[in-house]
Amino acid sequence: MAVFSIAGCLLILFIILPILNLLFTTEPSRVIKTAMDPAVRSAILITLSAAFIATLVSLLFGVPLGYLLARERFAGKAMVEGIVDMPVVIPHTIAGIALLFIFGRAGILGAPLKTHLDIQLSDNYWGIVLAMLFVGLPFVVNHCRDGFMKVDPRMEYVARSLGASRLGAFFRVTIPLTWRALLSGAILTWARAISEFGSVAIIAYYPKTINTLLFEWYNFFGYTYTKPLATLLLLIALAIFVGLRAIATPKRAEH
């Protein structure tokens, strides 16, 4: 067990050391000054809001799909589960290029959308949302599916025997029992979305997200100049992540 403990400690150190180093070796005054920069504030707002919209959209479509995967048997189910996981394994620059071929200005869907409806889904804010949605969707779908699988379907049968419709049973029984799992999935999707750079940079380099800005500053001005921005982003991400995790963690036995 001692060997296991040492291995575990090394792994934790590997995660925590760069984070602590970044947090404690950056002067707070420089972080505050960076936060006041209009370009930074705009990038933060774009990143957080686009990630939020991507998370909402992924919940809107991911909850029904997760429920179907948890409850129904159908031909090709394993294939659907594989497809849902694909964005996790595809390199994100490739994902960006693939999305560009569909939603880009000359893309299969992008071109007619632009021509007929004047809707553009690349090189703008919606391109960022699209890229974030693509990389974050698996987390919502898989968390929803796992959460729904933990609720005995007979619980819904009982609700229906008492008069609830299928949708009524879903909203009055299943959702109250799974909202923490759904929230966990949403947190991971949101976290994945704000950290996304590869596909975002390809489908919509402008307007700049915080990662695009960070990448640009690092290229042009180097490590020292970028450090306060990196620290600021880390602080924002940690604050939201810790806050939402606290809500999503059960406080007492519920079952």
Next chain:
Amino acid sequence: MIKLDRVSCEWPEFAIRDVTLWVNEGEYLVIVGPTGAGKTLLLELLLGIHHPDIGQIFIDEIDVTKLPPEKRGIGMVYQDYLLFPHLDVSRNLAFGLRYRQCGPDEARRRVQEIAELLGISHLLHRYPYTLSGGEKQRVAIGRALVTEPRLLLLDEPLSALDRGTASRLRNELKLLHSTKKLTVVHVTHDLSEARQMGGPIALIKDGRLDALGTADDLLRRPPTVFAANFFGAVNLYRAEVEKTDRGMRVGVGPVVAESGHMEGALYLMIHPDEVVLLPASLETPNHLCCEVIALTDEGNYVAVQLRVAGLPSPLTAYVSRHFVRSQILELGSIVTADVERAIHILRG
């Protein structure tokens, strides 16, 4: 009246095959059968969670085969209670009342009434995870009853409880059935539970209705070998069948019986408590000369195992302890077993 008319439903793991069954108003039907026989599937077909591939389901002569559960007015209680863990007991009980056009005052009154009936008034503000198994099951029964269902389905409602609690709840269920004039279908694998509920019993085997009757019918006159074995029959023998002028002569070794027009493989069952042991005398048909080969004290009676020439396995007879003492029965004793009134013929 609830009626299943030639209902079939095939699932990969379970099936119901060509089941016709009816439950009269106010009746307490118990369904028994081995694990995997399709008992729960049958309940869920009645409930409307699944729909039959073939056949129809009627409630009060209205075809409800395609109706969803929320439109059938049938209550369901599962073995593992399935209380809604995010709701306290009073909100669990009131869950179905929202769909019954029940105002808040009326809902409160009905929850209070059912809680008093089931002795759970003191639990109304507790959450399910704080309740014992017996309390949970009372709440689950109350939750189903508060909506006044026309049929109550109970899926192994007592099997997760300890013996004492199960016994108390069994008596309460009987009382509820008689006082509220409930129509109940109760699934169990526990034969003594099935017998004690006092109503008709349906035996399901591989999704088919194998036998239906009162507990006494099924114990004394099981229609099939499976039913006989399921209800714990002893002295079961494959019979030879011979056509005679008066019908069919069914026999095994020295045991013979007349039968009407039964077809297929036939068996003879000899009720051990109706075998009469007599002092050794001349052997005639159904008066069998036997040797005592084992005596087992079963508490209220003694099981005597007898070797009978011509029977493929020993014959068992139940006698009183007094009989054993007064007749000086011991290993090796030679006696005559009169089985004339103990024979029952059944299908394979």
